[in-house]
Amino acid sequence: MIALYARVSTEEQAKSGYSLQDQIRQCREKAGKNAECIEYVDDGYSGGFLERPALSKLRNDLREGLIDKVIVYDPDRLSRKLANQLIVTEEIEKRAKLIFVNSEYKNTPEGILFYQMRGAFSEFEKAKIKERMTNGRRAKARKNKVVKDVKVYGYKFNKESQELEIYEPEAKIVRLIFELFTDPRGRVQGINGIAHYLTDKGIPTKKRKGVWHRQVVRQILMNETYTGVFYHNKWNTEGMLVNKYKDSDDEKVSMTLRPKEEWIPVEVPVIIEKETFKFAQKLLKESRRRWAGTSKNKYLLSGLVRCGDCGNTMTGRRAKNWGTYVFEYSDAKNTAGAKHKGCGNRVKCEDLDAYVWNHFVNVITTEGESAYSEVAATTETQDSIPFEESELQRIEAELIRIKSGRKRLLDFMTNNADIVDEEDIRNQLKELKEKEDHLLKLKEETAALLEERKNNEVNDEIRAKAVERYFENENPESMSIEERQELLRMLYREIRVYSNGKIDFISL
Incomplete structure (x- = not known):
């Protein structure tokens, strides 16, 4: 059985005249009259990758022994990448005879050298075509043009x-x-x-x-x-075309963000x-925490409270105290796998809710409609430092402890090689590495938040909405817990509670 393989990509069909019909016609002529042929056609697929439906079927049929001869119009129809071209060529040569319409292929040292040289030039040509197209798109973008329909809703x-x-x-x-x-x-x-x-x-x-x-x-x-503003050249999608042909998510190529200096803004x-x-x-940064789940009981400050001592979030719960059930915010994490169990800080919901709401009402009513411009100045005590700054200090201290712990483990393993359980030491080192990676990521995110905090101007418009929402209610004290939550979240990103009774309000 003779296999006829043809491929064309969009730009080649337009520019080079490699029509599928013409490729198949010439391949059939090469096969001869009355020859039994199977057509394998990839329409609109780039030669830069191997994951093509027809080519994959051809390779499978070769392995099954159905094909004894393969005819292709030109070597670059197999692939525009030399390494891939050589892989497919070797697969075909092991099980069948390979014939090209537009060139002569010989399995000799000279023939293979010429074949590789031609493949290298084909790969170079493909790269130049891609470079010209990319440069053309970027040039248009710099002229404030949107290169293609990006299908943005709205x-x-x-x-x-x-x-x-x-x-x-x-x-x-x-x-x-x-x-x-x-x-x-x-x-x-x-x-x-x-x-x-x-x-x-x-x-x-x-x-x-x-x-x-x-x-x-x-x-x-x-x-x-x-x-x-729309940004061209923001995302690197190299290699993502083949994702739809890959079964495993692990094999798929992810889209990555390019450095911001490479983005091209278009108005x-x-x-x-x-x-x-x-x-x-x-x-959005807080939404996952604020709407993480539902509870049997509603808590006014759900998703807002954090322990100022250990950094754990504080969640509402019903706890038993001397035979009586009370509602409280606690930093205790009892779930399996929780890495930070908390320092035991807790406060009654009734007390904290009343304090926070009264603080909010006082800020709103004392200054009236100008209150929103003063919130940032009044929501943190004079001697407190931004949460992000204290968090960075905590992370740095943890990183130093990890580095010290790793050094002690390595020294112990070196000095006690005859008695040490090497597998146990390696597991401990692995745990330290995972913790270090987590802290480094957290450090990067926290530093970005701190920088944003320093550069951010008070959002007068949003704060004005909070004031307006409060005063448009004829009886503010009759507001539901959901309405109060919305108002608090318009002003505060977080409320830090310390074991010594100190409370800091972190504004958005």
């Missing part, structure tokens, strides 16, 4: 002007999503709540589907394009104001 692509234009039916949904997230007013709870809300209202997605998923809502909330119409977007990003 916009439509104008092919003639190569610009994004606001598509109002979708843009109003984008504004609604940001409003529901930053000012829910009891309508929804978190990202999941927004997804259910949009689905229940029958609002279609970008792909005209009726079901919204939380990840789609999250992507919209994180998309900076809505503030008036687009504004849908969401920058202040609102910034506030949404701050809420």
Whole structure:
């Protein structure tokens, strides 16, 4: 049986005239009249990778012994990458005869050398084509043009002007999503709540589907394009074309973020104001903690309280105290696998809730509508330092302890080689390495938060909304716990409680 293999990618079909029909026709002529042939055709697949449906089927049929001759129009149809071309060639040569229409292949030292040289030039040509296309796209982007339809919900692509234009039916949904997230007013709870809300209202997605998923809502909330800037060359997608042909997630290539200096900004119409977007990003960082789960009991400060001594979050729980059940916030972590059990700090919910709410009301009512501009100055005590700064100090101390512990283990293993349990030492070293990696990641995130905190201006617009929301209620003290939670979360990112009674309010 003779296999006829043909491949064409989009740009080659347009520029080089490698039509599939012509390739197959010439391969059939090479095979001869009345020859029994099977066609293997990859239409629109790049020669830069091997994971192509028809080529994979051909290789499998070769292994099954169905093929005794393979005819290809040109070596670069097998692959545009020399290493891959040689791999496929060797596979074919082991089980069948390889014939090219456009060149002569000989399995001799000279023939193989020429074949490799031709493959190298083919790979170089492919790289140059890619470079020219990439440079062309970047040049257009630098002229404030959107190179292709990026399919951002809320916009439509104008092919003639190569610009994004606001598509109002979708843009109003984008504004609604940001409003529901930053000012829910009891309508929804978190990202999941927004997804259910949009689905229940029958609002279609970008792909005209009726079901919204939380990840789609999250992507919209994180998309900076809505503030008036779209970035070209932001993501590195090299190699991702083959992901749909890989079965295992471990084998798939992930999209990575390029260094920011390589991004190319393009101005687009504004849908969401920058202040609102910034506030949404701050809420997103805390959303997983705030909406992590549900409890039988409702706690006013759920997701806001942290122990100022050990750094553990403090969650609401019902505890037994001298035969009486009380509700309290505690830093104790009793779940299996919890790395930090907490230092035992706890405070009665009733006491802390009253103190925090009274503090909030005092800030709001004392200064009236100007209160929002004073919140940042009044929410931390004069002698306290930002939480991020104290957290960095704690992390640095932990890293020093880990380094010291690792040195002691290595010294012990070196000095007691005859009696030491090497496997046990290695496991301890592995645990220290995992803890060190976790702390280094946490350090990087905390440092970024601290830098953002130093550079961030007080969000007057958001704080003004909190004041407005409070005063528009005729009887503020009758507000539900959900309404109070929303107001507190508009002003505070975290409330730190110390065992000595000290309380710090960390603003957004």
